[in-house]
Amino acid sequence: MSETYKCNLCPRSCNVDRKTTKGYCKAPNKIVVALSSLHMYEEPIISGSKGSGTIFFSYCNLNCIFCQNYEISIENYGQEISINKFKDICLSLQEKGANNINLVTPTCYINLIREGLIKAKKEGLHIPIIYNTSSYENVDALKSLEGLIDVYLPDLKYYSDELAMKYSNCKDYFKYAHLAIKEMYRQTKKPIIKNGLIKKGVIVRHLLLPGHLNDSKKVIKYLHDTYKDNIYISIMNQYTPVRKLEYPNLNRTVTKKEYDSLIEYAIDLNITNAFIQVGKTQEKSFIPNFKNKTNLNNL
Numbered sequence: 428m429s430e431t432y433k434c435n436l437c438p439r440s441c442n443v444d445r446k447t448t449k450g451y452c453k454a455p456n457k458i459v460v461a462l463s464s465l466h467m468y469e470e471p472i473i474s475g476s477k478g479s480g481t482i483f484f485s486y487c488n489l490n491c492i493f494c495q496n497y498e499i500s501i502e503n504y505g506q507e508i509s510i511n512k513f514k515d516i517c518l519s520l521q522e523k524g525a526n527n528i529n530l531v532t533p534t535c536y537i538n539l540i541r542e543g544l545i546k547a548k549k550e551g552l553h554i555p556i557i558y559n560t561s562s563y564e565n566v567d568a569l570k571s572l573e574g575l576i577d578v579y580l581p582d583l584k585y586y587s588d589e590l591a592m593k594y595s596n597c598k599d600y601f602k603y604a605h606l607a608i609k610e611m612y613r614q615t616k617k618p619i620i621k622n623g624l625i626k627k628g629v630i631v632r633h634l635l636l637p638g639h640l641n642d643s644k645k646v647i648k649y650l651h652d653t654y655k656d657n658i659y660i661s662i663m664n665q666y667t668p669v670r671k672l673e674y675p676n677l678n679r680t681v682t683k684k685e686y687d688s689l690i691e692y693a694i695d696l697n698i699t700n701a702f703i704q705v706g707k708t709q710e711k712s713f714i715p716n717f718k719n720k721t722n723l724n725n726l
Contacts, residue, residue: 454486480525562604579611638676
């Protein structure tokens with residue numbers, strides 16, 4: 428890609444040259460990575476027994492105030508790397524036995540990632556590529572990735588624009604997110620599972636927020652009404668307060684009653700392709716230690 432361009436990769440449409448000016452996400456014009464590792468805590472058809480080759484990118488175009496990865500999405504901890512280094516990280520994770528390459532919050536770097544994936548595939552990268560996103564995406568940018576991404580792993584965070592504005596400063600989240608997921612499905616179609624691992628398809632994640640059961644029900648209903656069982660829905664209860672926030676409901680975890688009510692609602696809708704969470708999913712130990720200096724040393 429050209430070293431100079433006006434960035435409109437996401438719906439924020441900042442139209443800035445990131446070589447000299449910062450947009451909403453504050454990302455530079457180079458890839459910034461905080462951690463790459465074999466990650467065991469994704470959905471079973473992603474992690475399997477060997478782990479997902481996860482690359483955590485720094486900076487984020489959405490910046491939810493409750494983000495459990497705020498050290499890298501809001502505080503922007505990480506290290507700038509070249510496109511060639513990104514390519515090498517992908518190939519290294521494959522050599523370590525990763526089931527897939529899992530690109531976490533990659534939106535700010537779509538053009539750069541695209542170049543890196545093309546290079547990596549020419550050098551033998553053959554495991555599935557997963558695009559793990561908040562879904563606040565431009566459809567045209569996603570189209571530029573067609574043929575490179577095998578599995579889309581989008582969030583659908585909110586149905587309500589009021590909540591999206593309140594927690595993510597995003598007045599039009601659902602408008603863009605639902606169109607982005609539509610494009611993701613167009614590219615990949617129905618899930619393909621082989622030997623217990625996903626090779627192609629869409630898994631939409633939804634995180635239940637404390638106090639917002641009704642909005643979550645609207646999200647789940649929309650997904651089922653639109654896609655039936657042609658996608659997987661991952662219904663998550665792992666909301667973890669990691670810092671003090673101004674909204675009291677966000678300073679607690681989700682109750683068992685709230686989560687059980689959402690799962691019962693999904694069952695009533697006859698959703699069958701779904702993942703639910705059980706056990707101690709709200710522990711901080713599940714959050715990576717992004718500021719471990721060896722993370723950056725190992726990149």
